[in-house]
Amino acid sequence: MSEQTLTITDNRTGQTIELPIENDTIPAIGLRQLKVQADDFGMMVYDPGYTNTASCKSRVTFVDGDRGILRYRGYPIEQLAEKSTFLEVAHLLLFGVLPTASKLTDWNARVMAQTQIDRGLKALLKTFDADAHPMGILVSTVGAMSALYPESKQVHDGRNRLQQAVRLLGQLPTAIAFAYRNRLGLPPTDPDGALGYSDNFLHMMGLSGDGEVDPVLARAMDVLFILHADHEQNCSTSALRNIASSDADPYCAVAGAIGALYGPLHGGANEAVLRMLAEIGSTKNIPAFLDRVKNREVRLMGFGHRVYKNYDPRAQIVKKIAYEVFEVTGTNPLIDIAVELEGTALEDDYFVSRRLYPNVDFYSGIIYQAMGFPVEIFPVLFALGRAPGWLAQWMELMSDAEQRIARPRQIYLGEAERPYLSMDERG
Numbered sequence: 031m032s033e034q035t036l037t038i039t040d041n042r043t044g045q046t047i048e049l050p051i052e053n054d055t056i057p058a059i060g061l062r063q064l065k066v067q068a069d070d071f072g073m074m075v076y077d078p079g080y081t082n083t084a085s086c087k088s089r090v091t092f093v094d095g096d097r098g099i100l101r102y103r104g105y106p107i108e109q110l111a112e113k114s115t116f117l118e119v120a121h122l123l124l125f126g127v128l129p130t131a132s133k134l135t136d137w138n139a140r141v142m143a144q145t146q147i148d149r150g151l152k153a154l155l156k157t158f159d160a161d162a163h164p165m166g167i168l169v170s171t172v173g174a175m176s177a178l179y180p181e182s183k184q185v186h187d188g189r190n191r192l193q194q195a196v197r198l199l200g201q202l203p204t205a206i207a208f209a210y211r212n213r214l215g216l217p218p219t220d221p222d223g224a225l226g227y228s229d230n231f232l233h234m235m236g237l238s239g240d241g242e243v244d245p246v247l248a249r250a251m252d253v254l255f256i257l258h259a260d261h262e263q264n265c266s267t268s269a270l271r272n273i274a275s276s277d278a279d280p281y282c283a284v285a286g287a288i289g290a291l292y293g294p295l296h297g298g299a300n301e302a303v304l305r306m307l308a309e310i311g312s313t314k315n316i317p318a319f320l321d322r323v324k325n326r327e328v329r330l331m332g333f334g335h336r337v338y339k340n341y342d343p344r345a346q347i348v349k350k351i352a353y354e355v356f357e358v359t360g361t362n363p364l365i366d367i368a369v370e371l372e373g374t375a376l377e378d379d380y381f382v383s384r385r386l387y388p389n390v391d392f393y394s395g396i397i398y399q400a401m402g403f404p405v406e407i408f409p410v411l412f413a414l415g416r417a418p419g420w421l422a423q424w425m426e427l428m429s430d431a432e433q434r435i436a437r438p439r440q441i442y443l444g445e446a447e448r449p450y451l452s453m454d455e456r457g
């Protein structure tokens with residue numbers, strides 16, 4: 031008998047089956063052989079929230095949550111954050127390799143050539159009220175691109191896939207900045223293809239006033255985007271893969287991913303953290319707030335992670351960037367509350383025993399706020415950073431011969447068959 035197998039005995043029947051082990055997993059479909067009656071459906075696994083289910087084989091991003099390790103295509107996040115640019119990382123995620131100098135020049139030019147948005151998109155963005163949440167606007171924006179670019183439906187054409195990916199990377203910052211300025215009643219600022227990606231984004235947002243964007247802020251933005259660029263099979267990426275598995279076009283798939291990201295347990299956490307810190311208001315209120323967390327009245331937003339049971343390596347880098355940004359913008363008083371909140375929580379048995387540490391969202395909002403972004407736009411910045419990861423995962427999915435339409439099973443616990451009740455028979 032080969033050692034790379036798992037033997038399972040069904041104690042209901044005494045039946046024994048042997049399943050192959052590959053990459054520390056067994057094929058779930060193999061369990062279906064386990065039946066009590068010959069006409070039974072067969073055994074399945076029950077895994078709400080997919081806590082222990084591998085849904086794909088991927089070569090994009092590696093996370094070791096116990097050791098606090100994150101790598102894109104094998105490169106440690108710390109090195110990419112220190113040495114790379116966001117578009118270079120986007121190239122790495124999409125193509126699997128760091129570009130040579132000339133390839134990077136071409137790649138930057140290719141993305142920056144796509145920064146103009148369609149007239150129809152501008153018209154759509156103008157229809158939103160000033161109080162519309164930017165994530166709702168972003169879902170609509172990307173969904174609308176499906177209608178504007180119907181050729182994106184050629185999802186089995188590799189060249190077409192790349193064309194759509196570049197278009198989305200190029201247009202997203204422009205659409206976000208257009209929507210933001212429109213909300214404020216300001217005229218749009220045209221993209222400047224000669225600038226770097228983040229530089230151009232801050233320029234279009236108009237957060238630098240009339241002058242040039244401070245290079246420290248442009249670099250901070252770039253690094254924050256790098257830190258958000260991918261995180262393997264998280265909620266939004268899994269949503270994207272589910273949608274794209276039906277051969278839906280990438281704009282519909284990314285719009286769905288943005289919807290998943292919007293929630294406060296995922297990308298909406300950066301906005302929720304800022305609101306939480308503002309509500310705490312002062313370091314003296316921290317103990318009372320943590321008591322509420324421990325009484326399960328509220329969650330400590332920006333803490334905890336499904337995968338990381340150690341310090342999120344991204345949070346460490348974000349915390350360091352915060353102080354670099356404050357050198358330019360002046361400090362954000364909420365940082366003192368955040369630092370003390372973190373320190374107090376990390377000494378408290380509630381958080382220690384559950385291995386809850388700050389995640390990427392804990393400090394990022396404090397930086398965004400210092401840079402002048404309004405709180406409700408924070409999740410949009412997460413989405414902008416995550417776009418290359420979503421697109422890389424989509425491309426991987428589309429060229430994976432083992433992938434099929436996503437279609438989980440359920441455990442049906444509802445009524446057995448019963449006859450229809452006429453109106454006068456109902457209680």
Ligand code: CMC
Nearest residue numbers: 294295296297299329330331332333334335336384389390
């Ligand atoms: N505050 C208080 N308790 C928490 C928190 C928190 N932030 N996170 C987890 N717990 C507790 C939870 O109550 C549970 O305790 P018990 O076992 O006694 O019932 C235990 O820790 C395990 O939590 P869980 O909810 O089963 O863990 P999960 O893996 O299902 O959820 C999470 C992960 C990120 C949704 C959760 O930690 C959370 O809600 N965090 C706050 C929101 C947040 O910061 N989200 C951003 C995540 S990082 C960015 C991204 O990629 O999305």
